[in-house]
Amino acid sequence: MDPVSSIEGRAIPYGAKNVDTDVIIPAAWLKTISRDGLAQGAFETVRAQPGNVIDDPEYQGAPILIAGDNFGCGSSREHAAWALLDMGVTAVIAPSFSDIFSGNAFKNGILTVELPQEQIDRLMEVAKTDPISVDLESQTVTTPFQDRFTFEVDPFRKDCLSKGLDEVGLTLERSDAISQYEKNQAQTMPWLAKGTEIAA
């Protein structure tokens, strides 16, 4: 995973509330075997409407998405995070996120920034004409004007994101502890330690 420090650029002023994972990436796209290429299906139903903000040339390649309450609710499909990444979005700003989505986003190096609705409203205004900057280190969102909004981030997640650590890599560093557990289990619960080899 690439380290995340600051994300600067245009932001898509999308603003919709309760955007579920079916809206972010419809079920038909779950048949892929890759994480790439999902941008094509991202927000398919939204983009079917003429004049929608996602397809507005103004925001092509924008690294930030601004949305309403409860972003990413619905199914646990990680494809939602992959679709955003494939669009080039690496930060989403919203008043709240579904737990599963924010977990999936984090695991894929997407920063989820929670800000109160008034600040979101202000950023929606700015986004129409100017870039926005999200800084992980100082935990702030700033605009070319005087705006400076601070946000919370879980210290563990901040550390992982800023160092580009992936969770698998971190856990692999605990291999000794896992081996120790396996050794104990083979003693105390041998039937669990055997798995599919039992019928070899």
Add this chain to the structure above:
Amino acid sequence: MASRPRTLYEKIWDAHVVETRDDGTSLIFIDRHLVHEVTSPQAFEALRLAGRTVRRPDLTLAVPDHNLPTTPRVDAAGNRIPIADPQSAAQLEALETNAPSFGIRYIGATAAEQGIVHVVGPEQGFSLPGSTIVCGDSHTAAHGGVGALAFGIGTSEVEHVLATQTLLLKQSKTMEVRVNGELGPGVTSKDLILHIIGVIGTAGGTGHVIEYRGKVFERMSVESRLTVCNMSIEGGARAGLIAPDETTFAYFKGRPLSPTGEDWDKAVEWWRGLHTDDGAVFDKSVTIDAADVEPTVTWGTSPEDTSAIGGSVPDPMSFADPNKQEAARKSLSYMGLEPGQKLSDVEVQNVFIGSCTNSRIEDLRAAADVLRGRKIATNVKWAIVVPGSGLVKQHAEAEGLDKIFIDAGLEWREPGCSACLGMNPDKVPAGERCASTSNRNFVGRQGPGARTHLMSPAMAAAAAVTGKLTDVRELVK
């Protein structure tokens, strides 16, 4: 630790902690990992890119289920029939390649043991009591029916488990769903779980692991327990549990991957201790009277939209919560139903008996009992029975159940997820209704515009016979 009374969940959790970190999260060892074709390709790809291996291929079992067509898979000459949909074919092919290349046991599309992961796990004796089980699929909760701590995970977590055989987790809160009394005649485990979800709501179990307690569950077969735990996720809980007992032990004795000899004795000894201690405290508790449970169906597009079959479509205004009023209005418009309409007047054009909720032998027997010597109604255009696994299929055929279905006018299919989610060609046409034994009645779940009514296998069979939602007790008096 041993002195404090613990819940069943806490006992399984404690037995699987590799280490606990300062922030309260724990590294939890995973005993059994089921892998299917939809949520695994990206995980294997990530392993390959990072040059990583599967830590415990022996604790991993791969089975395709979601994409497989339920039409014959081999032709008369015994050659495999390729999957027509190129994307489905590619997902299947990815699993077929990934499993052997990472050393994982693979049950292929044409093997007799193939089936829906959640049917195959217990059937093979892979999903054992007291174990931790994960799968990239939310209905992994089903395996709680054998007394295992089982839950669905995302693809990054699939990768994490493949590489490390662990997950980093925060302990969940515990919730007790206690059912007092006995179920009436003709009322099944599916009716009970639909009723429970109707009572607690789809968010009722959020953040909790549910333990189902009471005589009703003790008297249930393991298969019925799997049905109950399967739908825990529809009640918002990530996992559901029923304490293992003599019924469970008898179920596992002699299964292909069950422990044997001395291991078996040790296992049973440990399993006997797997129950909630007297005096253990749950964070939340709900009590339900079994006598209140009738054969139950859903009328809306959320699994909490349940009603006894004798009831009517509710008026959205009858809900106190304005959000629920709005949701009910939307549901009814999607479902094409009017407030006050009697549920037993609602006609169905499709019947689906299958899915990881209700596709085991007991389910097929229950449906066959209703259909024996009867014919499906003329307005029912499509009615299929999809066994949960190839072994269930063989078992049913040995009992002659296939004949009963075929004589009644239903199609007898090959095992898989099928019309539960319509990733394969089995879909319900837009605007049509389906009496379905699956677990989700979401908008478009069984195909774009499809209208799903969830119910038990016996109730689905009754609907097939009358062409309407029907109280099965009227047919089998």
